[in-house]
Amino acid sequence: MTRLLRAPVALAAPALLAVIVALVPLVYLLDTSLQRGLQSVVSEIFLSQTATLVARSLALTVVVTLACAIVGTINAWFVVRSSVPLRALWLMLLSMPLAIPSYLSAFAWITWIPSFNGFFGAALVLTLASYPYVMLPVAAMLRNADPQLEDVARSLGVGVFGALMRVTLRQIAPAIWAGSLLVALYVVSDFGAVAVMRIETFTWVIYGAYRAGFDPTRAATLSLVLIAIALLLVVVERRVRGRTAQRVGAGTARVSIRRSPLSVALPALLVVVGSVGFGVGVPVVSSITWMRNGSAINWSEVWSTIGASFGVGALTGGATVLLALPVGILIARFKGRLTDFTEGAVYVTHSLPGIVVALSVVYFGISFARPLYQQIPLLVFGQMIIFLPLVVGSVRTSIEQSRTVYEDVSRSLGTSRMKTIFRVTIPLATPGIAAGGALAVLGAVKELPTTLILRPTGLDTLATSIWKYSSVSDFGAIGPYAVALMLLAALPTAILSTVTVLKVVR
Amino acid sequence: MSALELRGVSHSFEDTPVLHEIGFSVSPGTITALLGPSGVGKTTLLRIICGFETPQRGIVTINDRIVARDGESLVAPEHRGVGLVPQEGALFPHLTVAENIAFGLQRRRSSITRQRVQQMLQLVDLAESADRWPHELSGGMQQRVALARALAPNPAIVLLDEPFASLDAALRVTVRTEIVDALRRSGATALWVTHDQQEALSCADEVVVLLDRRIAQHGTPVDLYRSPLTRSVAEFVGEAVRVRGVANGAHASSALGELSLTQPLHGEVTVIVRPEQIELDDTHNPQSPQGRVIATRFYGHDGEIDVRLHNGEVVVARLHARLLPTVGSDIALRVIGQALAFA
Numbered sequence: 001m002t003r004l005l006r007a008p009v010a011l012a013a014p015a016l017l018a019v020i021v022a023l024v025p026l027v028y029l030l031d032t033s034l035q036r037g038l039q040s041v042v043s044e045i046f047l048s049q050t051a052t053l054v055a056r057s058l059a060l061t062v063v064v065t066l067a068c069a070i071v072g073t074i075n076a077w078f079v080v081r082s083s084v085p086l087r088a089l090w091l092m093l094l095s096m097p098l099a100i101p102s103y104l105s106a107f108a109w110i111t112w113i114p115s116f117n118g119f120f121g122a123a124l125v126l127t128l129a130s131y132p133y134v135m136l137p138v139a140a141m142l143r144n145a146d147p148q149l150e151d152v153a154r155s156l157g158v159g160v161f162g163a164l165m166r167v168t169l170r171q172i173a174p175a176i177w178a179g180s181l182l183v184a185l186y187v188v189s190d191f192g193a194v195a196v197m198r199i200e201t202f203t204w205v206i207y208g209a210y211r212a213g214f215d216p217t218r219a220a221t222l223s224l225v226l227i228a229i230a231l232l233l234v235v236v237e238r239r240v241r242g243r244t245a246q247r248v249g250a251g252t253a254r255v256s257i258r259r260s261p262l263s264v265a266l267p268a269l270l271v272v273v274g275s276v277g278f279g280v281g282v283p284v285v286s287s288i289t290w291m292r293n294g295s296a297i298n299w300s301e302v303w304s305t306i307g308a309s310f311g312v313g314a315l316t317g318g319a320t321v322l323l324a325l326p327v328g329i330l331i332a333r334f335k336g337r338l339t340d341f342t343e344g345a346v347y348v349t350h351s352l353p354g355i356v357v358a359l360s361v362v363y364f365g366i367s368f369a370r371p372l373y374q375q376i377p378l379l380v381f382g383q384m385i386i387f388l389p390l391v392v393g394s395v396r397t398s399i400e401q402s403r404t405v406y407e408d409v410s411r412s413l414g415t416s417r418m419k420t421i422f423r424v425t426i427p428l429a430t431p432g433i434a435a436g437g438a439l440a441v442l443g444a445v446k447e448l449p450t451t452l453i454l455r456p457t458g459l460d461t462l463a464t465s466i467w468k469y470s471s472v473s474d475f476g477a478i479g480p481y482a483v484a485l486m487l488l489a490a491l492p493t494a495i496l497s498t499v500t501v502l503k504v505v506r
Numbered sequence: 507m508s509a510l511e512l513r514g515v516s517h518s519f520e521d522t523p524v525l526h527e528i529g530f531s532v533s534p535g536t537i538t539a540l541l542g543p544s545g546v547g548k549t550t551l552l553r554i555i556c557g558f559e560t561p562q563r564g565i566v567t568i569n570d571r572i573v574a575r576d577g578e579s580l581v582a583p584e585h586r587g588v589g590l591v592p593q594e595g596a597l598f599p600h601l602t603v604a605e606n607i608a609f610g611l612q613r614r615r616s617s618i619t620r621q622r623v624q625q626m627l628q629l630v631d632l633a634e635s636a637d638r639w640p641h642e643l644s645g646g647m648q649q650r651v652a653l654a655r656a657l658a659p660n661p662a663i664v665l666l667d668e669p670f671a672s673l674d675a676a677l678r679v680t681v682r683t684e685i686v687d688a689l690r691r692s693g694a695t696a697l698w699v700t701h702d703q704q705e706a707l708s709c710a711d712e713v714v715v716l717l718d719r720r721i722a723q724h725g726t727p728v729d730l731y732r733s734p735l736t737r738s739v740a741e742f743v744g745e746a747v748r749v750r751g752v753a754n755g756a757h758a759s760s761a762l763g764e765l766s767l768t769q770p771l772h773g774e775v776t777v778i779v780r781p782e783q784i785e786l787d788d789t790h791n792p793q794s795p796q797g798r799v800i801a802t803r804f805y806g807h808d809g810e811i812d813v814r815l816h817n818g819e820v821v822v823a824r825l826h827a828r829l830l831p832t833v834g835s836d837i838a839l840r841v842i843g844q845a846l847a848f849a
Contacts, residue, residue, distance in 0.1 A: 405596040411583040412556050412590040413610025414659055423609075427600045 007334040014326035019345040028360035032220035044221045057201045067127040068183040072134025082141045082265035095497035097279040099489035101446040103192025108286035122197040126277035134179030141175035181237040189353030208479035223356040291479025309461040316383040316444035327396030360451040379454040391436035398432020435499040509695040515564030542716030557583035563680035563779040569662040589656030589664040595648040597640035604636040609658040626654040646681040737848040751777040765845040775847040784823035787840040794838040
């Protein structure tokens with residue numbers, strides 16, 4: 001049933017603001033790349049160098065996405081469908097790679113096994129860093145999948161493994177696809193791991209073009225190609241997901257879930273232990289070793305850096321949630337042209353790598369907000385652009401999941417539309433809003449290129465300190481910052497996985 | 507005066523008409539059932555009354571105040587004074603039972619509010635459950651809380667949207683009785699949407715039958731059952747046994763014999779009687795219609811038989827359980843009371 005409702009101004013105004021925020025990078029990219037005329041853009045794109053870059057980036061993306069789809073799904077299955085005790089703890093542990101920035105894992109690996117640099121090392125590190133993007137949605141969907149379908153398959157003469165592959169896997173396919181898209185976008189836009197592993201992908205070359213000769217046109221043109229790749233990924237995922245099956249009928253999901261004994265789950269346990277050991281163990285142990293072997297630690301500097309990271313993270317998280325909330329509500333509840341346009345604009349930025357956003361905010365700052373250039377507000381603004389799509393997605397999904405009948409009842413009880421949003425819509429979406437906020441804080445604490453480019457002179461966050469000391473190979477000095485960053489990031493990660501855990505454990 | 511009045515309400519979604527020229531009114535303090543098969547536009551009509559949809563044509567009046575007219579909503583949903591009890595209750599999962607009931611009250615922390623909540627809890631017999639959470643309640647209890655929540659702000663009318671569709675059959679009758687009792691005791695006006703004719707006939711003072719996007723009949727349950735205006739109403743409200751007949755004024759001759767009609771008619775007609783009007787005839791009257799039992803259904807308290815008459819037509823008779831003949835036996839029938847006939 002269509003609900004053609006005009007959105008209240010209190011929602012439409014922030015949505016418009018979000019559109020403007022989201023479109024800043026695109027305007028910059030088009031303006032800059034066209035400075036030397038369309039001709040030079042075209043010739044830049046068709047350089048053989050560019051083709052090699054595209055091929056290498058795509059190869060890395062495909063390998064990592066495939067690996068994450070497999071590892072993430074196996075881990076999700078283990079947590080939800082094996083009879084392992086303390087499943088909430090396992091899920092939390094398995095989510096922890098989210099708290100570890102890819103560049104930090106990359107350092108840990110190449111200091112441990114120096115020959116690991118290059119394509120293989122980058123693929124390994126990125127897989128270990130991003131399989132949770134597949135695991136979390138798959139775990140949630142697996143919990144809600146109807147276990148009776150497997151019973152039916154078994155009764156029709158299909159074996160345990162057959163039922164798993166032919167029935168269960170098909171049920172959770174949408175979550176695997178959605179998670180894989182996140183992984184692919186993450187890999188395309190990752191800067192840290194590829195930089196440490198010295199593999200020339202788009203982001204690394206863009207950063208080089210910006211740093212070395214400051215060739216903004218080349219950087220902007222390459223960024224456009226990067227966006228094209230990212231958009232392609234989004235389109236492919238939509239196409240494929242549109243064909244996957246959804247649950248039919250009103251059968252309740254209250255049926256208790258079937259759990260396989262640990263003996264059956266043993267192969268999966270190997271993957272789980274490997275994920276935790278290599279994904280969490282290696283960087284954690286390395287960081288602690290660095291800290292022990294390092295020279296005297298300047299604790300006051302460490303503490304002030306922690307403070308800076310915390311402050312920037314909290315500001316970004318707060319600002320992004322405040323802007324994402326009205327946008328998410330608008331998209332979920334008020335269909336119309338304004339909504340479609342907002343949704344499109346917000347999701348276009350989803351594919352933008354941090355480094356591109358940072359460059360566009362520099363341009364925006366120099367052109368329109370000179371006094372704010374290299375000030376905290378502009379840094380938060382840049383990070384907000386990056387994390388807005390993620391937070392909007394999280395808010396929107398949880399609002400769409402709650403039924404509109406609650407809002408109808410509230411209205412019929414004499415509560416106005418705006419008040420209903422505060423008294424019903426938002427409270428019901430709290431888990432999604434909390435998860436969205438956690439995503440933004442987590443991202444802001446880990447984010448490297450944006451912070452490097454946009455931070456005020458002299459401001460060091462945990463991410464930039466790690467980067468600074470690693471570029472002079474002073475691993476002893478990295479130790480305390482690395483440990484602090486992982487501890488700080490563990491909190492939002494715990495919130496994030498708890499939201500999923502709530503769905504999984506019950 | 508009427509609590510709710512609709513006049514010439516028509517509505518369509520894009521190019522699909524859903525409601526055509528709907529008009530009826532509900533008197534204060536009465537329960538009216540809106541009866542119709544699934545997908546006939548009942549829920550849309552409810553949403554129109556609530557104000558979530560605006561009808562393209564027609565007038566909606568609540569407590570003698572016009573709230574919507576010809577594609578224009580004049581009063582927002584929150585100011586219409588309409589209490590809504592949706593399917594499955596839809597209690598706010600983030601609020602306790604007491605907080606749910608207090609939701610629509612002004613100054614929610616005042617002592618007047620607390621009293622009102624208590625009063626409502628007692629009305630639906632849930633005084634002990636004030637601090638429980640919705641997910642801790644059974645389906646029937648959730649429905650009662652939903653009713654208490656709707657009644658708390660003293661609405662002009664309460665709308666119940668298929669409130670028991672999700673309950674199992676045994677529970678449904680109990681909960682239905684409790685809800686009707688609570689409605690009667692509070693003196694509230696109610697419009698009750700249902701597709702279950704038994705529910706409509708047993709609970710409502712008046713029934714509005716919605717068939718094929720329009721109102722087929724509006725009357726008391728007895729009227730509707732005894733004197734349906736059309737064949738489709740006769741067949742939708744209650745079970746109908748249909749035979750061909752030829753009418754000559756007050757009587758019609760059919761395979762069920764010479765039947766007296768509720769309304770005089772002439773020519774070829776469809777005659778309709780209710781299964782409980784057909785009885786076994788053991789008077790050995792040679793004029794009685796004869797037939798052979800082709801199926802029996804035992805329900806416990808009573809039962810039904812399918813009988814093939816001499817001309818091949820099959821009729822259903824409802825009998826006391828201990829009178830059920832066996833399949834294959836030849837029997838004689840008679841019809842009690844008057845029959846309906848439609849041209």
